[in-house]
Amino acid sequence: MNERRMIRISKYLARHLRHDPQRIGLTLDEAGWADVGELLRAAAAHGFPITAAELREVVEVNDKRRFVIEGGRIRASQGHTVPVDLGLPVMEPPDALYHGTVGRFVAAIKDEGLRPMNRHHVHLSPDRQTATRVGARRGVPVVLVVAAGAMHADGHVFLRSENGVWLVDRVPPGYLRFPS
Numbered sequence: 001m002n003e004r005r006m007i008r009i010s011k012y013l014a015r016h017l018r019h020d021p022q023r024i025g026l027t028l029d030e031a032g033w034a035d036v037g038e039l040l041r042a043a044a045a046h047g048f049p050i051t052a053a054e055l056r057e058v059v060e061v062n063d064k065r066r067f068v069i070e071g072g073r074i075r076a077s078q079g080h081t082v083p084v085d086l087g088l089p090v091m092e093p094p095d096a097l098y099h100g101t102v103g104r105f106v107a108a109i110k111d112e113g114l115r116p117m118n119r120h121h122v123h124l125s126p127d128r129q130t131a132t133r134v135g136a137r138r139g140v141p142v143v144l145v146v147a148a149g150a151m152h153a154d155g156h157v158f159l160r161s162e163n164g165v166w167l168v169d170r171v172p173p174g175y176l177r178f179p180s
């Protein structure tokens with residue numbers, strides 16, 4: 001499959017497995033799973049036919065491992081706006097995690113800390129390079145360092161998604177280091 005088709009399918013899956021399953025009449029269970037056959041039928045019925053082989057390829061090859069297939073079901077590993085309980089394990093984070101953003105948000109973040117905005121959690125990256133890519137989706141990236149170890153010691157709960165993204169309810173400004 002070519003890169004363009006792969007990206008189109010990945011975006012289509014993200015839209016319907018994270019944000020808007022009703023749009024194609026799909027139902028997710030409480031943990032975010034959809035039946036693979038049902039998904040393929042719903043996509044075809046709504047003008048976006050995907051073959052089973054294409055679906056498998058997107059799930060397996062996708063650089064960020066955004067989706068998982070298990071026992072005939074598929075779900076997004078993170079990033080939902082619909083209410084789901086992914087049942088992710090609570091984990092002790094490393095001392096430092098990273099958040100990629102852009103300059104125009106920095107003043108508000110200094111003031112309020114990081115907030116989940118439309119998602120369920122604030123998303124943090126395990127390394128600077130990943131955070132740089134996340135920030136670059138919106139402009140010139142600005143990478144913030146999060147004192148995750150200190151937050152954990154102070155009782156903040158961290159989850160880790162199946163694809164290695166760290167999730168937390170919020171990051172108060174005192175735990176953030178901004179580039180000078």
Ligand code: HQG
Nearest residue numbers: 066079100101105108109112113114115117118119123134
């Ligand atoms: C910013 C993609 C103002 C925050 C990525 C970010 C990631 C604030 C934006 C995943 C703020 C929210 C998540 C505050 C946070 N005031 N702005 N108090 N607190 N922000 O997309 O972290 O491709 O919801 O800095 O790669 O950018 O979808 O979060 O810029 O892993 O798989 O508000 O989404 O993965 O944006 O990205 P998002 P994010 P996928």
